Amino acid sequence: MELEIVPTNEANRINLVLSILFGVHEEDLHYGSGRAKFGIKKGFLSLELNGATVALKDIKLIDKFEPYVEIEVSEEITVEGQEGIQVGLPTSSVTKTIKDGEKISAKQTLKEYQVSLYRFKADAPSWLFEPKVDECLKKTLQDQELATVQLQSNPCRIIGMFEAPKIEDIVLLDGQWSLFKGISHKSQLKILERRIVKEVHRILNEKPYLSRVELHHG
Numbered sequence: 001m002e003l004e005i006v007p008t009n010e011a012n013r014i015n016l017v018l019s020i021l022f023g024v025h026e027e028d029l030h031y032g033s034g035r036a037k038f039g040i041k042k043g044f045l046s047l048e049l050n051g052a053t054v055a056l057k058d059i060k061l062i063d064k065f066e067p068y069v070e071i072e073v074s075e076e077i078t079v080e081g082q083e084g085i086q087v088g089l090p091t092s093s094v095t096k097t098i099k100d101g102e103k104i105s106a107k108q109t110l111k112e113y114q115v116s117l118y119r120f121k122a123d124a125p126s127w128l129f130e131p132k133v134d135e136c137l138k139k140t141l142q143d144q145e146l147a148t149v150q151l152q153s154n155p156c157r158i159i160g161m162f163e164a165p166k167i168e169d170i171v172l173l174d175g176q177w178s179l180f181k182g183i184s185h186k187s188q189l190k191i192l193e194r195r196i197v198k199e200v201h202r203i204l205n206e207k208p209y210l211s212r213v214e215l216h217h218g
Helices: 186-204
Strands: 002-007 013-022 025-029 034-040 043-050 075-078 085-088 095-098 103-106 115-119 126-129 139-151 156-163 170-176 209-217
Touching (some): 034 186
Antiparallel strands (some): 002 013, 013 139, 043 126, 085 095
16 A cells, blocks of 8 residues: 655645555465465555544545435337337437337446545544455555645644454455365365464454555655
């Protein structure tokens, strides 16, 4: 994780810009004499601002609440006995020329945010990252404005932490363990997998964070 301070044109205000890489992690295990590959279902990013604050309106990475949304189900139109007419698609302004007996359909795509403002305090906001499609957090969020911060003292200190996951948020993806040799019964495999996840959780929680950045300004 990288956190960068970018100056603004306003006095005593700075932008915080976030870059973070999600993906598969690997850990050597004491239990089972092996190596585990795992992902994280969701994670929390928190800021600690010392000598600075952030207003809610200055949070940049946020899932915006819309006063209302228009939701339309998938619709299908069949035109019979009419050749070469223009038909408007039900969920858009697009028209299409269709033939006698031809069917057309349209679907509306709604956005689902994979990050949301989880908790707001002027000196300690936090965000929740949670994938909507993949089984765990993947890919890279790069050069994303996180917030505009108001400086209260000079110098100030800013700490960003991506917190260590809870045990239920660890997804075991792959690995090699001597314990698994010769075991084929599903219930026994599940027991071993739970033990390995518990070991991964213990290792990851030796510190309260997966990644930590400390910045000083002024």
